[in-house]
Amino acid sequence: MIAGIPHATGDKVERVRADFPILATRTSKGKPLVYLDSAATSQKPRSVIDAISHYYEDYNANIHRGVYEIAERATDAYEAARKRAAVFFNAASTDEIIFTRNATESINLVCYTWGFEHLGAGDGILLTRLEHHSNIVPWQLLAAKTGAELRFLELDEQGRVALDDLEQKLQGTKLVAITQVSNTLGTIVPLEQIVPAAHAAGATVLVDGAQAAPHMSVDVQALDVDFYAVSGHKMLAPTGIGILYGKRALLEAMPPFLAGGDMIRRVTYDRTTYNELPWKFEAGTSNIAGGIGLGAAVEYLEGLDMAWVREHEVALTAYALERLAEVPHLTVYGPKRAEERGGVAAFTMGDAHPHDLASILDAEGVCIRAGHHCTMPLHERLGLTATARASFYVYTTFADVDALIEALEKAARIFKL
Numbered sequence: 001m002i003a004g005i006p007h008a009t010g011d012k013v014e015r016v017r018a019d020f021p022i023l024a025t026r027t028s029k030g031k032p033l034v035y036l037d038s039a040a041t042s043q044k045p046r047s048v049i050d051a052i053s054h055y056y057e058d059y060n061a062n063i064h065r066g067v068y069e070i071a072e073r074a075t076d077a078y079e080a081a082r083k084r085a086a087v088f089f090n091a092a093s094t095d096e097i098i099f100t101r102n103a104t105e106s107i108n109l110v111c112y113t114w115g116f117e118h119l120g121a122g123d124g125i126l127l128t129r130l131e132h133h134s135n136i137v138p139w140q141l142l143a144a145k146t147g148a149e150l151r152f153l154e155l156d157e158q159g160r161v162a163l164d165d166l167e168q169k170l171q172g173t174k175l176v177a178i179t180q181v182s183n184t185l186g187t188i189v190p191l192e193q194i195v196p197a198a199h200a201a202g203a204t205v206l207v208d209g210a211q212a213a214p215h216m217s218v219d220v221q222a223l224d225v226d227f228y229a230v231s232g233h234k235m236l237a238p239t240g241i242g243i244l245y246g247k248r249a250l251l252e253a254m255p256p257f258l259a260g261g262d263m264i265r266r267v268t269y270d271r272t273t274y275n276e277l278p279w280k281f282e283a284g285t286s287n288i289a290g291g292i293g294l295g296a297a298v299e300y301l302e303g304l305d306m307a308w309v310r311e312h313e314v315a316l317t318a319y320a321l322e323r324l325a326e327v328p329h330l331t332v333y334g335p336k337r338a339e340e341r342g343g344v345a346a347f348t349m350g351d352a353h354p355h356d357l358a359s360i361l362d363a364e365g366v367c368i369r370a371g372h373h374c375t376m377p378l379h380e381r382l383g384l385t386a387t388a389r390a391s392f393y394v395y396t397t398f399a400d401v402d403a404l405i406e407a408l409e410k411a412a413r414i415f416k417l
């Protein structure tokens with residue numbers, strides 16, 4: 001047992017934890033909550049919860065229409081959140097930030113607008129073997145309708161993306177749609193190598209940032225991605241709000257996705273002209289509270305500093321990998337070095353079923369996810385049907401990792417491993 005790696009960020013984590021009301025709660029069995037499922041969804045700080053209640057209690061009104069005071073306040077707060085997100089991701093302009101429901105909707109928006117306009121028979125769509133179902137299934141649907149073809153970048157023995165045949169796979173590829181961080185193996189995908197090569201080959205690049213945006217500093221201009229998809233709920237914001245970043249020229253040329261109120265400039269019974277960006281892609285009444293909550297979440301993350309967030313998670317992941325290696329019969333999947341991964345660790349323990357493991361851990365107050373984590377094809381490639389997965393965030397402590405290990409050792413005794 002390692003008695004805790006020296007870790008300069010420890011005091012700060014304790015201060016962070018105090019901002020998350022749920023972390024002070026106990027399970028029905030009286031156990032302190034050890035939340036290790038942040039890759040599924042993050043917990044929410046008090047400032048986000050307050051921003052949402054404040055909206056409903058003080059200035060609830062629909063946006064972009066009312067001329068009265070609270071309607072204007074609601075519109076201003078919602079648009080201020082968009083502006084904050086634009087700065088956070090370093091978009092060239094606030095208009096390039098489209099609010100969606102989540103990363104899944106962001107990817108579907110690109111698929112059904114840009115994708116169906118630009119991809120046809122024989123065109124390549126290049127993914128990695130790491131992708132979440134959200135970044136596979138839309139392209140399969142498109143391929144089935146258009147005759148476009150899915151291709152995949154393979155993985156090495158540590159689950160890192162192999163780039164040796166990148167140039168070859170880019171030939172005839174019109175879209176590269178890849179995750180930045182794997183939600184299962186934790187692999188960080190080398191966008192700095194893939195994006196320039198994709199552009200040189202004439203391909204457009206969509207990045208699924210669901211597991212990256214919450215955990216590291218993301219600069220969409222420096223990355224030079226064409227589209228970037230984000231889920232708010234994984235980065236301290238409420239559920240039901242996400243972002244699609246897109247380069248302005250691409251967004252302007254794209255047809256609308258959903259049609260209805262708010263996305264129009266002028267409608268007659270015969271025809272419609274569309275609103276300008278970003279509202280062209282935001283039909284119907286928006287998730288106003290969600291947008292305002294996302295603004296508060298971004299503000300909170302800015303206050304923490306994304307460089308610290310990443311440093312904290314690398315330290316935690318390194319510690320978790322060392323400690324998990326001590327547990328008998330346990331196999332962790334993905335890159336060996338913490339620096340090459342996000343804060344997730346998927347593992348199996350002997351032939352114990354991951355769901356049984358998760359249930360035993362639950363009795364100890366330790367929340368992990370078990371299953372295929374919406375990466376069934378990846379699990380199949382690893383020869384697995386399911387894994388158990390612990391995932392970390394800004395409020396996770398070394399003590400949480402210790403609690404995980406202790407609960408796993410207990411499970412090993414129960415399974416007589």
Ligand code: 7TS
Binds near residue numbers: 134208
């Ligand atoms: N892309 C990646 C890489 C993800 O990890 C997820 C969600 C999504 C897309 C979809 O996000 P959504 O907010 O649109 O649903 N991943 C997980 C997970 O790992 N456990 O629960 C959800």
